[in-house]
Amino acid sequence: MTQASALKPSLYTVPEGADAVPALRGGRCVCGHVFFPMQTYGCEKCGRTGKALQPVLLAGTGQLVASARVLMHARKDRQAPFTVVSVRLDEGPVLRTLLAQDSAAPLPSGLRMRATLVEVGRADTGEPIIDLRFAAAA
Ligand SMILES: [Zn+2]
Known part of the structure; x- marks a missing residue:
């Protein structure tokens, strides 16, 4: 193989x-904002950084x-x-x-x-x- x-x-x-549909490695902020790709620089909606942003798999x-x-x-x-x-x-x-x-x-x-x-x-x-x-x- x-x-x-x-x-x-x-x-x-x-x-x-x-x-199988590939899943995309995005992120979710504690405020609920979902983004792609995953990053920890800051939420585009509320500005939180670091651990407020967690990785999440998006359905693709x-x-x-x-x-x-x-x-x-x-x-x-x-x-x-x-x-x-x-x-x-x-x-x-x-x-x-x-x-x-x-x-x-x-x-x-x-x-x-x-x-x-x-x-x-x-x-x-x-x-x-x-x-x-x-x-x-x-
Ligand atoms: Zn946010």
Whole structure:
């Protein structure tokens, strides 16, 4: 069995099983504000710091807020076209990420989305390198 390596393991968990939705490593303040990614610098809502902010796993599901298709990119290692999406997680935070598969068709805001892991390259050892993306929920 080939071991996969997560590109940004501090941001999400890599679940067992092909259909498992990755959980996102967010945080919650004692005031109730939920944010992503986890940090202890300060709550964006009330300003509390440190232990007032605790890690919480977010479900990795939400709604599409906006999308933009990139047809050309200045960096040669960024293969266009690709689609950038803003997703409001069910717990509240909005994150900007990439669509798992580029889409030429416009995406309706409000579309149900789910986190997924895609292979973005190969390590020197041959093991797949995976990273977080979002896709329309089936
Ligand atoms: Zn707070």
